[in-house]
Amino acid sequence: MPLVRFSIALLLCVSVAAIxxxxxxxxxxxTDPEALYQHHCARCHARAGEPGGPTLGGSKGPxxxxxxxxxxxxxDWIAAYVANPKSVRPDARLMPAFxxxxxxxxxxxxxxxxxxxx
Numbered sequence: 673m674p675l676v677r678f679s680i681a682l683l684l685c686v687s688v689a690a691i692x693x694x695x696x697x698x699x700x701x702x703t704d705p706e707a708l709y710q711h712h713c714a715r716c717h718a719r720a721g722e723p724g725g726p727t728l729g730g731s732k733g734p735x736x737x738x739x740x741x742x743x744x745x746x747x748d749w750i751a752a753y754v755a756n757p758k759s760v761r762p763d764a765r766l767m768p769a770f771x772x773x774x775x776x777x778x779x780x781x782x783x784x785x786x787x788x789x790x
Contacts, residue, residue, distance in 0.1 A: 703777050705785030712770060713782075732766060740787045751783035 700707040710723060716733040739745050749760060755771035757764035770779065
């Protein structure tokens with residue numbers, strides 16, 4: 673009898689989660705580059721102590737705080753990389769494509785903001 677109750681409770685929880693759209697919260701709808709960065713980038717690129725970053729240590733991705741100073745890091749290159757990393761670096765492995773998660777306008781706003789970080 674307890675197994676039946678547990679099974680019914682589990683089925684109910686799964687059904688409620690499916691109906692309410694459990695999962696990653698929706699991203700920003702506008703083109704505010706800082707909000708886009710916090711939602712899509714910070715968990716992998718923020719440093720320890722920065723908003724969205726780990727409590728201690730480093731992150732999976734490189735530090736982007738001065739990416740605009742690096743050779744070749746133009747807004748166009750960054751936008752192409754964010755949309756589809758393998759299109760500009762076939763060896764890209766950890767960076768996911770965001771072309772299906774952000775609009776072209778959002779990617780462009782984020783890329784221009786990142787390129788200006790010197």
